[in-house]
Amino acid sequence: MSHAIAVGDLPASTAEFVRGQGRARGLADPLAAVTHGLRTEEETMNRESRGGPTSQRFVVEMLLTPELLIVAHRQSDDADTDPGARVRFHRLDQVEIATDKGSEKAVTARLAMPAKSIPLTSRPLGGAKRATYQLPIAIDPDVQRFRDALAQAVEAARA
Template identity: 80%
Template structure:
């Protein structure tokens, strides 16, 4: 069994590595969108590191980066395994239209012995074939609370 370390903090478009920003813009263009980063109002980055114990060769570590960027019309979620989308062939980005996005809030009760470590969103991303729930990883932080509140307000405004 391994350990999991999450760190989240607010970001702006200027905080994205240049190759990641271009990757996100390119994926947006491929879906017929104008510059998807032009209208970002809020951003959140989560760095996740998992330590795995190996029987031979010692422990290993995996690092994942998730950036969530909010515009008045979209939630943009970029995933990659390194700081540079150019060096991660598995990097991906999803564009979730806010007018059909559902955000699940944690509920009080005995099941929540520990604080929530994700923001569950249900959506059919642009170019996606079906509606699904995505668990966006987060740490417990004031920046996360501000982002979640902005996301809820933006989704509500888009549906109105």
């Protein structure tokens, strides 16, 4: 499930976590210039041999500024309760959004059924090397608006 969000929709602990990680990377308040946001929530069920099924909840927030793509991952609604919570900051002028270079048939199929992820390559601030990420998303109008805004922002950052 994905939907558009604003900075005010972030849990307070998540917002402070993002700000703190931004400060650690030499950024002023990275949330001050957010223009678009998208939250994806996914719950997965796992079968266990004993005790029955268990579920895990994953939350990914993608926040876009004129200069950065901020991606926050956590397994709960609260960054304080998730020791594995992490945030990555990607400079838009370094982001490459993957596109399908396949046949016309493959492109037509992709347009009819959009991908469930946004593949992008970047070196996050503080990272040692470039990596490709599959940012999870769902198929709905909020997602398409975010994709369009991301593509336009990447293009503008390179201009």
